[in-house]
Every structure is written in structure tokens, then in C-alpha cells.
Amino acid sequence: MNALNLSAFRNEPVMNFSLVENQQAMRKAIATIRKELDKEYFLVIGGNAKKGVEVKSSENPAIPAEIIGRIHFASEDDTKEAVAVAAKSFEKWARTPVAERANCLLRAAEIMRTRRLELSAWEILECGKNWEEADADICEAIDFLEYYARETIQLAEKKLLGDVPGETNEYFYEPRGVAAIVSPWNFPVAILTGMSSAALVTGNTVIIKPSSQSSVTAAKLTEIYMKAGMPPGVVNYLPGKGSVIGEIVVKHPKVALIVFTGSVEVGLRINKLAAEVKEEQNFVKQVITEMGGKNAIIVDSTADLDEAVKGIVISAFGYQGQKCSACSRVVVLEDIYDALLNRLIEATRSIIIGKPDEPETFLGPLIDRNAMAKTREYIEIGKKEGRVALEMDIPPELRQGYYVAPVIFADVSPDSRIAQEEIFAPVLAVIKVSHFAEALRAANSTRFALTGGVYSRTPGNIELAKREFKVGNLYINRKITGAVVGRQPFGGFRLSGMGSKAGGEDYLRQFLVPRTITENTMRHGFAPIDTAD
Secondary structure, X not given: OOOOOOOOOOOOOOOOOOOHHHHHHHHHHHHHHXXXXXXXXXXXXXXXXXXXXXXXXXXXXXXXXXXXXXXXXXXHHXXXXXXXXXXXXXXXXXXXXXXXXXXXXXXXXXXXXXXXXXXXXXXXXXXXXXXXXXXXXXXXXXXXXHHHHHHHHHHOOXXXXXXXXXXXXXEEEEEOOEEEEEOOXXXXXXXXXXXXXXXXXXXXXXXXXXXXXXXXXXXHHHHHHHHOOOOEOOEEEOOOOHHHHHHHHHHOOOEEEEEEEOOHHXXXXXXXXXXXXXXXXXXXXXXXXXXXXXXXXXXXXXXXXXXXXXXXXXXXXXXXXXXXXXXXXXXXXXXXXXXXHHHHHHHHHOOOEOOOOOOOOOEOOOOOHHHHHHHHHHXXXXXXXXXXEEEOOOOHHHOOOOOOOOEEEEOOOOOOHHHXXXXXXXXXXXXXXXXXXXXXXXHOOOOXXXXXXXXXXXHHHHHXXXXXXXXXXXXXXXXXXXXXXXXXXXXXXXXXXXXXXXXXXXXXXXXXXXXXXXXXXXXXXXXXXXXXX
């Protein structure tokens, strides 16, 4: 076992793609990956590859005819087998020294560094991320591995509480059991790594149930865990239909913990199903969810409009608006409304729409045909609820893919559907208000509370926003996407999620059960023979 390297945590720096050598390296990685397309990916249960009940194709959303891989989907029996294997493996993994578990994460981080461009290339082709978005996702995944390894070492130290003569009080943590990790496609390595590594390093075993749109990328992470030394059965890879295997995993009496990132509807159903305690179950399941947002940026009269426009464009249209943290509403004070809107329109026109595997592309495709159809429906709704300020076109050569160009709606009512419902696409609603207090009311008017932003140079408005803007992550005079592990722990409340923030010091405690042992040390002698086993 290698010694733990517990130097101070530092975030992994992103790659500078303005450098020719980095561009050449990424082009080479994408070309290499293209030679690996259309292969089969099997279930992994107990360290063994296994064929599934059916095989589904994962396609490139920019070029749907290009098959990224063929995924074996799990059956009901496969799911039950995976849970049984994970439950059996838990006993030994829970007793594995925390330093050894942390070392597995650190080795995984090192492997990920060596495969950084390769992993980015898989995301670019399977999930439609551009170069910078894909690279940032891998950096965040590395950060999760490094950060949680260090945090767990600290949590593992037993704490002595109180100062009472003749009595000791020990406070410590133990793992919960089998964790079901239900991951999304929009951050296919980072979010999956964050959720699964937190479970693993704290001594739980995991079942990885990836989104069907990113199952190839998830298979690569599973492979990295295996190479990092995770014992067989500790990590199990179980792609499949949520309607077939998702509910089985959630309701299974041996699954102690469900960690989910995705839609409100699915998250709430998971919470409802998990609340039912089976007859053979002697615990209440822990549920951790991140369920999205309808995030607003407020721009007041004193804002630097150049900075505001730049931040809005990145926040609203980065990765096609397919981020739970994305800006989908801009709330603007009326005296600068026209100026801000005009600048925003012109800045958005400059966005380069293209294939994600080209370095100049900013905006690529939506994840699949259903997302494209849903977005077009919302655009039609928006045309009835607001004024079309900008509706861009998709270049003809890209129309085979699942593209929707940016749309900006002006003069939108705060209570309209496009201002209240999560769209998850490059659709932006601009709302006019008369004063800052009204802007805060509009920003707070949805059922979500994930991210938000304020552009202002007025100290009073900034302080008011800090108190009254009810979101989990508030950003002032900067973009509202791109939370960094250890610096901006990420997560919201209301219907944006349940649980503590990912990438923060509270997150790991959710994967553990706290215990206290109190001992009276004022003994009246000792037993003459030690009868302990």
C-alpha cells in the first residue's frame, strides 16, 4: 500500500486550449477515441463482466448515426444479484482501514490525470460537451477524489467529548451499507465521481446506475475504480432502464442509501419509494438528491453591463443551458433594461454553434431527440408568453444533430411558464422590474433554490441580496455556473434538492452513521480472566 499523500488540497487546473500543443493533443485524443467506437460494454457485478438482457446504442447527439458504444442493460435478476454482491462485500470494505480506502481514491485521481484527454474525448462525443466544458468536468472529478480522500481521513479520527473525571465519551462514524448511485448525463464524470467516491471512501459499497445517455463514459469511470484497487463487489456497474432497475434498487431492503441527481419528478418519487420500510429492513434509507433549478441573475442600474452580459451568456448558454445551475432568467431594472437587452442580444449572436469536437465551438447539440422536442415546445409557449428578442438559426450542416439555437424572450412575466419551469436548454427569459426589492421577489418566486447571481456596484443592494436572495449558491458580479470543489460547495434547497452540499465539509457525513460510546472508567477492580473473544 502506497503511503498517503495528504498535502494541502489544490484544485486541478483546467487546460489552456489557446495553446497549439493542447489543441493538437485533444484532436489526437478524439481521433483515437473514434477508433474505439461501437464496442460493447457489459455489466460489472462482483468484478465480473456480464451480458445484459438487452443491448442499447449510445449515440453522438451531434451526429446520431455515429454509435459511441453498445450498452448491455441489466434485468431485474441482474439488479438483485448486484445488490446481494454489494451487501456481501460491504462487511469487509467497511472494516478496511480508512487510509486504504482513501488511497484508492488518490490512485483513481492519478489514473484520471493520465487519461484526462481520453475521458474528455468520450464526453465530447457521447454527451455533446465542447472542449472546455469536458475538460472542466474531468478536473472537477479529480477534485472530488482528492478532496474526499482528505476529508475522510479527518472524519475517521475518533473525538473525545466532554471533560468528566471517571468517564470517556467517544464520538465516531461508521458507513451505512449499500449505496445506489443514480447519476445524470450532463456532468457524466464529475457528478458520478463525486457521488460514488463519497460513498466508497466512507466505507459503503456502490451500485452505479448511470444515465443511458452517458453509460459509456460511466463505464470508463468504473474501469478506473477497478484499476485503482477497489475490491470486487465494492463497485458494481449496472446500466439499464430506470423503469426496470431503478425502482428495484431504490426499494430493495438491502440498499441503505440512494444518491440521485436529476429531475424533480424522479427525485421526489425516489424519496417516496425509499420512505417505505420493508418488513425485512431494520433501517430508514438515507436519500440525497440534487434536483435542478430555475436560476436567475439580477442586474441593477449600477452594474457593469459588459461584465453582466458576459456572465449571463456563459451562464445561460454554456453547455446549451443543460446545467442545473444554468441561468434561465435575467431580472433587470427598468432604467437599464433596453441597454442590457440590446447588448445581450448582440453578444449571443456571436456564439459559435458547431460540432463539439471542433475547438472553436461554444454551443453544441442537446443530449437527445426528446430534449430537442421538449425545448421546441417551450419555445412555442414562450412566443405566447413573451416577445421574441432573438431566435437564432442552426446552420444547415448541423441539422442532422439535436441542435436548438439560443432563444431570448423579452418582457416576460415572472409567473409565466417559461419563467417558472425548468427547461434545460438555451432558452432565456428576460424580466423587467422597477426596483431592486421587486427584482428579489421575482428571483425568489420559483419552487427552486439552487443558484443565483447579482450584478451590482451598490453595497446596499449587494448586502440585501446576501440576506434575501434565497439560493444555495449566490454569485455576485460573476457567472453563476462552474462551482469549484472545496471553494464553492454546491447544492440548493426547496425543490432543488435534499442534503448537504457536494464538495463541502458536510457532504461526507451523510454517508455515515454517527455513534457515541460512553464508558465509566472508575472500575471496582478487574475481572481475573479476560473472557473477550
